[in-house]
Amino acid sequence: MAIYVNLDLMLVKRKMSLTELSQRIGITLANLSILKTNKAKAVRFSTLEALCRELDCQPGDLLEYSPTEEFGGDSST
Amino acid sequence: MKNPKLISAHIVKVYLDICLVLVPVFLCFLLVWTLVSPLVMSADSVFTDATIPVTVGESSVFPVLSLAARGTEVEGITNLNLVRARGELRFDTTSWGLHLTTILPLLIGGLLVMWVIFLVRQVVASVLLGDAFTLKNAARLRLVGLIMLVGGTIGPLLEYVHAGMVLARIGTHAIPLSPPLTFPTEVILVGLLMLALSTVFGHGKELEDEKSLTI
Numbered sequence: 001m002a003i004y005v006n007l008d009l010m011l012v013k014r015k016m017s018l019t020e021l022s023q024r025i026g027i028t029l030a031n032l033s034i035l036k037t038n039k040a041k042a043v044r045f046s047t048l049e050a051l052c053r054e055l056d057c058q059p060g061d062l063l064e065y066s067p068t069e070e071f072g073g074d075s076s077t
Numbered sequence: 078m079k080n081p082k083l084i085s086a087h088i089v090k091v092y093l094d095i096c097l098v099l100v101p102v103f104l105c106f107l108l109v110w111t112l113v114s115p116l117v118m119s120a121d122s123v124f125t126d127a128t129i130p131v132t133v134g135e136s137s138v139f140p141v142l143s144l145a146a147r148g149t150e151v152e153g154i155t156n157l158n159l160v161r162a163r164g165e166l167r168f169d170t171t172s173w174g175l176h177l178t179t180i181l182p183l184l185i186g187g188l189l190v191m192w193v194i195f196l197v198r199q200v201v202a203s204v205l206l207g208d209a210f211t212l213k214n215a216a217r218l219r220l221v222g223l224i225m226l227v228g229g230t231i232g233p234l235l236e237y238v239h240a241g242m243v244l245a246r247i248g249t250h251a252i253p254l255s256p257p258l259t260f261p262t263e264v265i266l267v268g269l270l271m272l273a274l275s276t277v278f279g280h281g282k283e284l285e286d287e288k289s290l291t292i
Binding site for chain 2: 027031032034035039040041042043044047
């Protein structure tokens with residue numbers, strides 16, 4: 001998939017750990033890890049909203065489109 | 078019981094478990110007795126109740142036996158035919174080989190039924206574990222479908238050839254008998270349904286993956 005989730009960069013900028021973020025937005029560490037490693041196939045608006053709220057950013061800060069690169073494991077869908 | 082919605086699946090699993098015990102026991106008994114019988118029986122012993130399927134009449138697909146030609150004329154009835162009469166020819170034999178040929182279809186059919194029961198039981202067990210939509214289950218259902226299709230098409234052909242050979246050997250007497258050629262429509266339809274269901278399970282697996290990877 002050519003969409004990249006910049007979650008690790010935003011966490012570094014906000015000096016926040018993945019565990020802390022998962023506790024704040026109520027999403028399991030395993031699911032956040034899927035998001036961070038770009039294995040997710042889709043992101044719910046509610047998840048995006050919670051991430052933007054806690055990281056104090058815009059959706060565009062979290063998502064990046066790069067047509068020439070493939071991120072994550074499965075590129076079939 | 079954890080989930081009342083799965084009561085029917087539990088009942089099916091118990092039923093299949095019972096079948097998985099009884100069918101092999103029956104098949105083992107049959108196989109052992111068939112193999113051991115020539116050793117324990119005396120030379121002039123008779124194997125009873127050997128059975129082959131037959132149709133009454135000259136044709137295998139649509140057998141007709143004219144009763145009018147057999148002196149059963151009734152006033153006002155111009156023609157009298159017995160049509161599509163099917164049954165089993167049961168005979169006693171001293172030939173172990175002939176006896177074996179009537180047991181083999183039962184053994185092969187029993188093994189196929191056991192295989193289908195085993196596969197369906199595995200699918201039901203995974204449903205009870207809450208893990209129904211997997212590629213393994215799709216493959217199992219595909220296999221069940223193929224077994225039923227092959228069993229439903231090749232099985233009757235083999236039965237036809239076998240019954241024909243036995244009939245040729247023992248001959249027919251007063252009534253003309255033919256080997257039957259009937260394809261079990263319901264088995265073939267269920268086989269096709271299983272193949273369709275395996276595609277549904279494959280698609281379900283994709284949907285489940287998508288659901289689990291939607292954060």
